[in-house]
Amino acid sequence: MSVVFAPTIGLRPRETHYCPGCTHGLIHRLVGEVLDELGVLGRTVGVAPVGCSVLAYDYFNCDMHEAAHGRAPAVATGIKRVLPDRIVFTYQGDGDLASIGTGEIVHAAHRSENITVIFVNNAIYGMTGGQMAPTTLIGQRTTTTPGGRDAALTGYPMRMSEMLAQIPGATYVERVSVHSPVYVRKAKKAIRRAFEVQVAGKGFSLVEVLSSCPTNWGLEPAAALDWIKDAMIPIYPLGVLRTPDDPPAYLTAVQPQSDGGAVAGSGMPPATGVVGGDSRGAVPKEGEGSAD
Amino acid sequence: MRTEKCILAGFGGQGIMLMGQLLAQAALDDGLEVSWLPSYGPEMRGGTANCSVIISPEPIPSPVIAHDATSLIVMNLPSMEKFVPDVVPGGFVLVNSSLIEEKVTRSHVEAIYVPCNEIAQELGNAKMTNMVMMGAFVEVTKCVRPESVLGALEHKLGERKAHLMDGNRAAFARGAECAVAARA
Amino acid sequence: MPRTLMKGNEVIGAAAIRAGCRAFFGYPITPQTELPEYMAAQLPKVGGVFVQAESEIAAINMVYGASGSGARVMTSSSSPGIALKQEGISYIAGAELPCVIVNVMRGGPGLGGIQPSQSDYFQATRGGGNGDYRLLVYAPASLQELADLVQIAFDKADYYRNPVMVLADGMLGQMMEPVEFRDDLPRMELPAKDFAATGTMGERAPRVINSLYLKPEELEEHIHRLFAKYEAMKVNEPLVETVGLEGAEIVVVAYGTTARIVRSAMATLAEEGIHIGLIRPITLFPYPMGVFETLPDSVRQLLVVEMSMGQMIDDVRIANEGRLPISFVGRTGGMVPTPALVAERVRELLGATAVGGATEGSGATAYQGVGTGSTTGGAR
Numbered sequence: 001m002s003v004v005f006a007p008t009i010g011l012r013p014r015e016t017h018y019c020p021g022c023t024h025g026l027i028h029r030l031v032g033e034v035l036d037e038l039g040v041l042g043r044t045v046g047v048a049p050v051g052c053s054v055l056a057y058d059y060f061n062c063d064m065h066e067a068a069h070g071r072a073p074a075v076a077t078g079i080k081r082v083l084p085d086r087i088v089f090t091y092q093g094d095g096d097l098a099s100i101g102t103g104e105i106v107h108a109a110h111r112s113e114n115i116t117v118i119f120v121n122n123a124i125y126g127m128t129g130g131q132m133a134p135t136t137l138i139g140q141r142t143t144t145t146p147g148g149r150d151a152a153l154t155g156y157p158m159r160m161s162e163m164l165a166q167i168p169g170a171t172y173v174e175r176v177s178v179h180s181p182v183y184v185r186k187a188k189k190a191i192r193r194a195f196e197v198q199v200a201g202k203g204f205s206l207v208e209v210l211s212s213c214p215t216n217w218g219l220e221p222a223a224a225l226d227w228i229k230d231a232m233i234p235i236y237p238l239g240v241l242r243t244p245d246d247p248p249a250y251l252t253a254v255q256p257q258s259d260g261g262a263v264a265g266s267g268m269p270p271a272t273g274v275v276g277g278d279s280r281g282a283v284p285k286e287g288e289g290s291a292d
Numbered sequence: 293m294r295t296e297k298c299i300l301a302g303f304g305g306q307g308i309m310l311m312g313q314l315l316a317q318a319a320l321d322d323g324l325e326v327s328w329l330p331s332y333g334p335e336m337r338g339g340t341a342n343c344s345v346i347i348s349p350e351p352i353p354s355p356v357i358a359h360d361a362t363s364l365i366v367m368n369l370p371s372m373e374k375f376v377p378d379v380v381p382g383g384f385v386l387v388n389s390s391l392i393e394e395k396v397t398r399s400h401v402e403a404i405y406v407p408c409n410e411i412a413q414e415l416g417n418a419k420m421t422n423m424v425m426m427g428a429f430v431e432v433t434k435c436v437r438p439e440s441v442l443g444a445l446e447h448k449l450g451e452r453k454a455h456l457m458d459g460n461r462a463a464f465a466r467g468a469e470c471a472v473a474a475r476a
Numbered sequence: 477m478p479r480t481l482m483k484g485n486e487v488i489g490a491a492a493i494r495a496g497c498r499a500f501f502g503y504p505i506t507p508q509t510e511l512p513e514y515m516a517a518q519l520p521k522v523g524g525v526f527v528q529a530e531s532e533i534a535a536i537n538m539v540y541g542a543s544g545s546g547a548r549v550m551t552s553s554s555s556p557g558i559a560l561k562q563e564g565i566s567y568i569a570g571a572e573l574p575c576v577i578v579n580v581m582r583g584g585p586g587l588g589g590i591q592p593s594q595s596d597y598f599q600a601t602r603g604g605g606n607g608d609y610r611l612l613v614y615a616p617a618s619l620q621e622l623a624d625l626v627q628i629a630f631d632k633a634d635y636y637r638n639p640v641m642v643l644a645d646g647m648l649g650q651m652m653e654p655v656e657f658r659d660d661l662p663r664m665e666l667p668a669k670d671f672a673a674t675g676t677m678g679e680r681a682p683r684v685i686n687s688l689y690l691k692p693e694e695l696e697e698h699i700h701r702l703f704a705k706y707e708a709m710k711v712n713e714p715l716v717e718t719v720g721l722e723g724a725e726i727v728v729v730a731y732g733t734t735a736r737i738v739r740s741a742m743a744t745l746a747e748e749g750i751h752i753g754l755i756r757p758i759t760l761f762p763y764p765m766g767v768f769e770t771l772p773d774s775v776r777q778l779l780v781v782e783m784s785m786g787q788m789i790d791d792v793r794i795a796n797e798g799r800l801p802i803s804f805v806g807r808t809g810g811m812v813p814t815p816a817l818v819a820e821r822v823r824e825l826l827g828a829t830a831v832g833g834a835t836e837g838s839g840a841t842a843y844q845g846v847g848t849g850s851t852t853g854g855a856r
Contacts, residue, residue, distance in 0.1 A: 012682070041676075041678070042675055042676050042677040042678035042679070043675040043677060044675060045545070045673055045674065045675055047541070054688065057684045057686060058684075060682070061676075061682060062675070062676060062682055063673035063674060063675055063676055063682050063683045063684070064673060064682060064683075064684045064685070064686075065540070065541060065544050065673055065684070065685040065686075066571075066684065066685060066686040066687065066688055067537065067540070067541075068537060068540075068563055068564065068567050071533065071534070071537035071540075071563075071564070074529065074533070074534040074535075074537035074538050074540075074541070075537050075538070075540050075541035075544075076541060077527065077529075077534075077538050077541060078499070078501065078537065078538035078539060078540060078541025078542035078543075078544075078545070078549075079541040079542065079544065079545045080541075081499065081525040081527060081538070081542065082498070082499050082525060082541075082542045082545045082546075082547040082549075083545050083674055083675070086674065086675050103530055103531055103533070103534065104530070104533075104534050104537070106530075107529075107530035107534065110530075111527075313481070313652065316481055316652055317481050320479060320481050320654050325654070326481070326653070326654065327651060327652070327653050328481070328651060328652035328653070329647065329650065329651040329652075330650055330651070332506070332507055332590070332591075332646070332650050333590060333591070352653075352736075353736045353737070353738075353739030353740040353742075353743065353815075354733075354736045354737040354739065354740035354815055355647065355651050355653075355733070355736065356647070356737065356812055356814070358814035358815060358816065359814070359816075
């Protein structure tokens, strides 16, 4: 008799707190399976966010850090820099990554931290009970947009993956969905590829996973999956936005010179002679007239 | 020895901070206690710069010179106007007369005028202006040994710039001579 | 080792590396920027890591990650930047992680100024972050003490699994003084870092670095555990320097560079035959309460001097328990009090009683650790 379905060793054998029909558990499982299949589970360190998946540290069967809201990429940076041979991932929701943590995610990508980010976008704040997220759709009712999201007041849905894909350091960026088995399989492939990028030492990888929130969307689980397909995907198109094979053209235009400068006309400042400063009270050094 | 409390002031680029550091290093090498405190702020290149050096055989309590400077080095006019009132009676004011035409009008302080830029240029290197002043200062105050200042400079220049030592030694000596002549 | 002339901010970096710090996360802000610059240049030479973070918030959270990974780690900033770090400091204390945080204080509130100040006393000792937690806070007054205390701070952080703050000011960060990196600093026997979440390697159950306790009874128990550590600190860690308490009618209480200004004032007053004492707390938490209980009978009043509107005065009141009248003099906003200002206030307080106390200068310097804590060596 062959085993066709079994719990993954990548997750701890315990019940999750997620609502019925929520796809967080499914996404956890995909991450757990990939870590196991790549043979890296033992040397993986994860970072959990604040949001619905705040307790993810209890579910993943690896060492975990629980970060402050939005700071997971900074925490992951601290871990990866002192433990460069570990596999480090963050698991973040849309409030965590796209709202309070925009600075951290942008700069982790910008530095091309060799980490993997699992970004779960369900277009709403779940844990706090259904408030507007940066990714909430126009017209979508939330407890803080009771009349539906109005772009004039709150802006348009924020497409984090498109935005991050513009960053030179973002090596691999893909958006997937888990609204049907076919898409779940594709999502797993993307997650696998993202971790492979990290294993290969190629830098920052991120997979955005469109996820459902039946509770706060006010939909039955099956209808919620349909809503991902019908309402979310048109705004958040699926697909690969960046791979290690297609760096942006302006990156290849800059060839570092031996003296640390950049090729003239590349539009990039030279690497030397640039002094960082504190915008809150810069203190240029005294032009030292040395005694020579 | 008494406690030497020296304010060094000028504009950025004149090597004010370096002068203070050489003095501090020399004091340390002479086995004395020393503190070096810079002004810091949003001053631009070419703006004002000053530092306070306290040299004493005893541990130094406050590193701040609060209207009790025993000596003052001024390399430009704004510095002279600002700091001369901070010198105690009987203190020294060393003036870079190449850039400051005005005289010290205060009484009970001894002003020594040293044409630092001119001497440095005569010796062929305008960057040695501060070392001319150092020579005069050490001659007047005797708060550190001249060899210690030159030793500190030699260390600072390192091997790569060791060839500059001869010029700087000459600049230092000319400054000292100038001070002797001025006080004679 | 011979004494070397160094700048305060660089002393901090050199001391940290000597203490085994191999990770630094920071952000430029005056007047501490030479420290991250120093670390950027020096850490790679010893196999350490330096990251210029995108913000102080990111920097302190990188510290959280690195510390949770078992590294000896430090961050530094100046007042407004330390305000930004408060979130992470609270999480680090909550997750019981060791780290050293340096604040080279400048004037505030808000953007404030960039000149030396001591107006972050509350922030350091009362905690700007949320929740029931404390930091061990060192307040060095000289670069030698800075060199010693930064090294000791790393051991204390590991020992207590708690963030330790070194509270300096712009003057200390910017000035140069001779420093000796001593080989005889007290070293502690430290527990293994068996909390570090570095990967299970398939050999043990997963570890979690965390400050979340959803069940209030569990959170309360956790906080009680934290406070048992703080109580141990209160017994073992207070450090204080006292000067000339015997025979003094007025005792000045001042910390950090301000205490040095007071020493200059003491010298001036001694020439006039006025003898005052000095209490210089070296730890601000735990505060050296004990020294106030055993003051000589000659002491009639206390004068607190700070580069702020008077923040430490609250702790002096607590320590004094209403025994003696307390006065205050200080400058703030980046203005540095002069010895003359302090001396004048002392004369004023002595008032008609004119010359009080002994006619000798300041007496013998006792640089003592209260309780069983380690001292950091000779007075400046």
